Amino acid sequence: MKVFGYTQSNADHTLFLKRDGKKLTALIVYVDDIVVTGNDTGEQLKLQKYLSQEFEMKDLGDLKYFLGIEVARSANGIFLSQRKYVLDLLAETGLLGCKPADTPIEMNHKLCEGMDQEPTNKEQYQRLVGRLIYLAHTRPDIAYAVSVVSQFMHSPSVSHRNAVDRILRYLKLAPGKGLMFSKNRDLEVVGYTDADWAGSITDRRSTSGYFTFVGEAEYRGMAHGVCELLWIRRLLTELGFKPGKPMELHCDNKSAIDIAHNPVQHDRTKHVEVDRHFIKEKIEKKIIRLPFVKSEDQLADILTKAVCSRVFYDSLTKLGIGDIYAPT
Incomplete structure (x- = not known):
């Protein structure tokens, strides 16, 4: 990329930029997956041709899916979600038909180490929590709950697994929720x-x-x-x-x-x-x-504590977390 005239970003070393006046081309890479964007169509075509000479490449067209993240565009902006990721997770855990939970974690929960003496499958617990951690990229509404259950990866009990299952039951409520990046x-x-x-x-x-x-x-x-x-x-x-x-x-x-x-x-x-x-x-x-x-207007509350459903959903609305798959 540097040989082809691109500058490596200091903010994100996987991002490469090339500017020509008011025209900008950006490339971001993760292992062997690449996303190219910008307002210089000619430069993008040159870049694609150059990279095709260096590597075996396949153009998948407009970005719709990247690393498990779904991308939807409209005149209003870009919407990111992991709906398929959530549905696959629910299917694997046998919770596709479960009764949904209204929040990802109980208010005033008392989750801690040594809650009970009954252990749960450690490897399965770690894998589930690891997948939930990745899901939090587009679902900040589960971030606090996931941070809590991730504290018990070394010795999970049945109570901790029940808390993980509650997060999954909350995801069943609206698997298509995600982040809206509005155009302005x-x-x-x-x-x-x-x-x-x-x-x-x-x-x-x-x-x-x-x-x-x-x-x-x-x-x-x-x-x-x-x-x-x-x-x-x-x-x-x-x-x-x-x-x-x-x-x-x-x-x-x-x-x-x-x-x-x-x-x-x-x-x-x-x-x-x-x-x-x-x-x-x-x-x-x-x-x-x-x-x-004021505390009642503090949007970051849902990242640090379990709040009531009214405060929780009020914060989600203000944060622009929505569901384009929800029935109208």
Whole structure:
């Protein structure tokens, strides 16, 4: 790719870019699967011819399926889902005809190590959870539940397997759910970050999570959110769409926001000093901004805790997680 005049992305080393004025061609590769896109049809044809001389190639036409991810296009944007992946998973586990669950995990669950003495098939459990981890790429609605069951891979019990089965029963409810990337001209980058401080029953560790739109423990979770925003900013810059104003990272913890802005407070929080300097530097350079968001509007909540079905589905709507296969 470099010999043919392409530049390797620093944001993603599997991405190669070539720019000619306002024309852009992008190629992304995973082992022997390649996706080419852009607005320069002539360059794409040249690239295809060049690669065909170097490798045995097959043009599969417009992108519809890639690494288990289904791609659907419309005038409104691009929709990504893993419907076939979900249905195959349900068929393998004998749950195609199961009674669906309304949420992927129970509220106030008490899942921990040593819940009961009855073990379950370890290899089968690990394989199932591994497949659910991959599914979370297009199904962030199961991300928290999967993060919980993945903590017991080394010694799963029947209770842990029941929790995995509940995730599968939730998937049966709407196997075609996925992510809608709407078509618009707004390239403002916005993020939401949240953390459940010492929420793990097993080891009292915290769970942090963040959502990004192109468009204390809480504080440490903020640093992860900032890293994601910076990565998106770098990628957009390489694609020729550098954000023109500070990116917003919404947080529902005022103390965390105060620590980020106020250097005096860090004396009481030595364990987050590195994160504090990292975040404050980005604030001072006007790369990010930290607006406060009320807890009821905190979209990242579903990544850090089990919430009631009302909050859960309200968040999914705001996140643009939908189902184009659902009956109208």
